[in-house]
Amino acid sequence: MYEKDGNSYFIVDGHVHIWDARASNLKNIHGKQFIDCFYDYHRNLSPEEVVWDYDLYTYYGGERLMRDLFAEGYVDHAIFQATLLSDFYVNGFGQTEEAFGLAQKHPDKLTYNHAYDPRNGEGGLAQLRRDADRMKLQGVKLYTAEWHGDSRGYKLDDPWSRRYLEECINLGIKNIHVHKGPTIRPLDRDAFDVADVDKVATDYLELNFIVEHCGLPRLEDFCWIATQESNVYGGLAVAIPFIHTRPRYFAQVIGELLYWIGEDKILFASDYALWTPKWLIERFVDFQIPEDMTEYAPITVEAKRKILGLNAASLYDIDVPAALRLATPTQDTVQVAAGAKEAVPL
Amino acid sequence: MTVAAVSIESEILAALDTVTDPELDQPITELGFVRSVSVDDSGVTVHLRLPTAFCSPNFAYLMASDTQDALRPVPDIGEVRVLLDDHHDSDKINAGLAADSGYLGTFGSEAQESLDELRRTFLCKAHTAAMERCVSAMIRQNRVGASEIHLLTLRDLPEGREKAALLRRRFALGVSVCPNGRVVVDEVGRPLVAEDVPMRLRFARSVRISMEGNGHFCRGLLATRYDDEGGGVHDVMQFTNTRTRNP
Numbered sequence: 001m002y003e004k005d006g007n008s009y010f011i012v013d014g015h016v017h018i019w020d021a022r023a024s025n026l027k028n029i030h031g032k033q034f035i036d037c038f039y040d041y042h043r044n045l046s047p048e049e050v051v052w053d054y055d056l057y058t059y060y061g062g063e064r065l066m067r068d069l070f071a072e073g074y075v076d077h078a079i080f081q082a083t084l085l086s087d088f089y090v091n092g093f094g095q096t097e098e099a100f101g102l103a104q105k106h107p108d109k110l111t112y113n114h115a116y117d118p119r120n121g122e123g124g125l126a127q128l129r130r131d132a133d134r135m136k137l138q139g140v141k142l143y144t145a146e147w148h149g150d151s152r153g154y155k156l157d158d159p160w161s162r163r164y165l166e167e168c169i170n171l172g173i174k175n176i177h178v179h180k181g182p183t184i185r186p187l188d189r190d191a192f193d194v195a196d197v198d199k200v201a202t203d204y205l206e207l208n209f210i211v212e213h214c215g216l217p218r219l220e221d222f223c224w225i226a227t228q229e230s231n232v233y234g235g236l237a238v239a240i241p242f243i244h245t246r247p248r249y250f251a252q253v254i255g256e257l258l259y260w261i262g263e264d265k266i267l268f269a270s271d272y273a274l275w276t277p278k279w280l281i282e283r284f285v286d287f288q289i290p291e292d293m294t295e296y297a298p299i300t301v302e303a304k305r306k307i308l309g310l311n312a313a314s315l316y317d318i319d320v321p322a323a324l325r326l327a328t329p330t331q332d333t334v335q336v337a338a339g340a341k342e343a344v345p346l
Numbered sequence: 347m348t349v350a351a352v353s354i355e356s357e358i359l360a361a362l363d364t365v366t367d368p369e370l371d372q373p374i375t376e377l378g379f380v381r382s383v384s385v386d387d388s389g390v391t392v393h394l395r396l397p398t399a400f401c402s403p404n405f406a407y408l409m410a411s412d413t414q415d416a417l418r419p420v421p422d423i424g425e426v427r428v429l430l431d432d433h434h435d436s437d438k439i440n441a442g443l444a445a446d447s448g449y450l451g452t453f454g455s456e457a458q459e460s461l462d463e464l465r466r467t468f469l470c471k472a473h474t475a476a477m478e479r480c481v482s483a484m485i486r487q488n489r490v491g492a493s494e495i496h497l498l499t500l501r502d503l504p505e506g507r508e509k510a511a512l513l514r515r516r517f518a519l520g521v522s523v524c525p526n527g528r529v530v531v532d533e534v535g536r537p538l539v540a541e542d543v544p545m546r547l548r549f550a551r552s553v554r555i556s557m558e559g560n561g562h563f564c565r566g567l568l569a570t571r572y573d574d575e576g577g578g579v580h581d582v583m584q585f586t587n588t589r590t591r592n593p
Contacts, residue, residue, distance in 0.1 A: 033399035044570040182402035186458040217560040220552035252555045
């Protein structure tokens with residue numbers, strides 16, 4: 001919980017990791033390139049005083065995570081998002097068992113979302129059933145750009161992907177987190193294209209699709225499809241650190257998101273350990289749209305409370321103390337944002 | 347007609363200035379993507395660099411092959427060698443460029459068709475953003491009433507960088523650049539009726555913000571990756587000329 005100026009905020013960090021990118025776990029040069037890319041994001045967008053050294057960044061473990069999130073970071077509940085990257089790391093990038101074990105130890109504080117790869121066919125489906133049973137999965141994180149043998153990625157509306165999504169419905173997995181990244185085949189298309197989210201969101205209304213990084217770098221395409229679909233949400237990971245380096249740009253991003261998809265469908269996330277949640281939460285609560293940007297309405301305290309935790313708590317049935325709930329719950333009655341009401345095909 | 351003596355350096359730099367990042371709609375020279383240029387008696391070698399090892403390989407290929415295409419017509423340039431550094435697909439792309447394999451030859455089974463459609467998608471975005479900048483400036487300066495935006499013509503726009511950028515995008519898309527042409531048009535150049543204009547402009551604003559944001563990411567990550575924070579990108583590019591012969 002975070003308190004400021006007499007307002008209290010229940011905090012759900014919708015996207016955290018325990019990863020291992022130490023030299024001992026690198027399978028090839030791409031594993032090194034991947035963690036170096038993450039580290040550049042971390043260094044480039046974090047305030048100087050919270051930048052980690054490289055060695056700590058490659059592996060920090062569960063104890064450090066508990067401290068950064070819950071002891072120092074105001075977080076009430078956090079959701080692990082798996083990133084396997086088995087082609088780059090000997091024992092995977094995200095540490096499944098360590099994260100799952102930690103979530104079992106602190107079920108009030110942590111939820112573990114697993115991952116699957118539809119390119120594993122029938123065998124993968126059987127594995128998903130076993131994982132869902134063992135891990136009591138409520139959500140999965142899909143990284144559509146993950147390499148797999150000769151393949152550099154897949155689309156959510158591929159036939160096998162649809163079978164997995166249908167299995168998720170059967171298994172009670174309702175939250176599908178989608179991370180769009182580059183190197184997707186065939187390469188003739190835009191790897192960040194979110195059009196496949198649009199297709200499956202229309203077809204599987206039982207599922208919620210949380211598009212990580214709110215579709216960046218295709219914010220406009222994400223906003224556009226999110227207005228058309230009642231079950232598409234945007235995660236703020238990667239977008240929110242701009243609050244420090246480029247606050248005016250962040251104002252535009254959050255302004256666009258609030259206009260197109262609305263305050264009920266935006267979820268706070270640090271993407272820990274890409275960034276630590278403490279400073280992000282402090283800055284976001286203090287943040288306001290600059291006065292000269294008259295095209296955007298100011299962000300209300302109520303909107304901040306929803307974004308920082310109440311929206312995710314609703315998606316994951318996380319119990320929110322009565323004092324921290326909104327006076328009039330908006331859960332399950334998601335309103336269409338202003339932009340969606342007037343949206344017409346271009 | 348006399349030909350002005352133009353140095354090979356300036357001709358090469360001018361050619362490189364014409365190559366743009368299709369996603370950001372900015373020249374690769376301004377973005378700092380040209381790491382080094384070296385001219386010798388046999389030709390020219392250009393090293394490109396990108397903000398991350400995982401930048402989209404299709405865009406990486408487009409910029410590298412556009413660089414090759416832009417340099418080849420430079421008179422007396424000799425052999426043109428373009429190399430992409432530090433990318434997860436560097437080996438594949440560099441081998442493809444050296445062998446002139448084309449896009450399909452370079453990526454084999456990972457590619458299906460050409461990159462023309464991808465290029466067009468981003469050209470459309472660039473045009474949409476350029477249009478929004480021009481119209482927003484007119485609105486800010488009270489030079490057009492809200493009900494008359496659909497009637498704005500290219501003639502009405504003040505000369506300057508923003509208008510020039512819009513005209514370039516329209517030309518590239520095959521949309522009329524006639525001074526009487528309407529400013530607010532759809533992707534194929536059809537004028538919009540008054541009631542469709544607000545939505546088109548509202549969406550265009552999102553396109554512009556998205557593209558500008560990508561530019562912030564790319565510039566920031568490139569500076570962090572290569573530790574050239576503070577230095578202007580033109581100071582970073584190394585240009586060496588060891589040519590001993592005269593054209």
